[in-house]
Amino acid sequence: MCIWSDGYTGTIKARNITELMKQIFACFAYFARSGFENQLTLLRQFPEYYLTESQFVTFLGRTKLYQYLPSQEKKGLPEFMFGENQLSMVARDYLADADFSRTDTGDISLWNLYNLFTGANKMSYIDSFLNRGLNASQVIHHLTES
Known part of the structure; x- marks a missing residue:
């Protein structure tokens, strides 16, 4: 697809x-x-924005709760397609990834966070890989808007 x-x-x-x-x-x-120019413009914005460590932890906690929310509450939120395993990989790599982990102060750019999600997505089955890849950019884009 x-x-x-x-x-x-x-x-x-x-x-x-x-x-x-x-x-x-x-x-x-x-x-x-x-979509090419739009996607490039979107991706170019990601390095300009950062989450503090506290914001990252809050974001990660809320994403873990997403799958348990009642469907009525999910309707008002952007779709989130990553599961527990992928979120655990993002949390681990936030601390330890050689290229995309947090800064010395605990901040993380949205570019690095996007790359942590796409790295975690590599373990997805082929039938959900493209959808999750797109979803990663959409979720990070929503963070730039908030």
């Missing part, structure tokens, strides 16, 4: 390699036409 931030969803179905290649190129072409 090809999913972009503007809501476009295109299912890729193919019976042979040629059809698969055509579908993949069509997906890339759509992204190039509609």
Whole structure:
């Protein structure tokens, strides 16, 4: 499935390699036409914003509670597709990742946090990998707005 931030969803179905290649190129072409510049602009904003250690801990705690919220409360919140295992990896890497961990003061840029989420996403099954990757950028974007 090809999913972009503007809501476009295109299912890729193919019976042979040629059809698969055509579908993949069509997906890339759509992204190039509609979302590439927007996505770059979004990603360029992430290094400009930081969370303090206290804000990070609050954010992480609230994300762990997300799956237990009543559906009525979830409606007012952005979707969050990461589970307990991925959140534990983000928490661990916040402290220990060689490239994207916190600063000496405990702050973390939203760029580094985004990379912690995409790193944790690498352990996802293939059927949820793309959706979670998109969800990571959406969640971090919501943090830039708040």
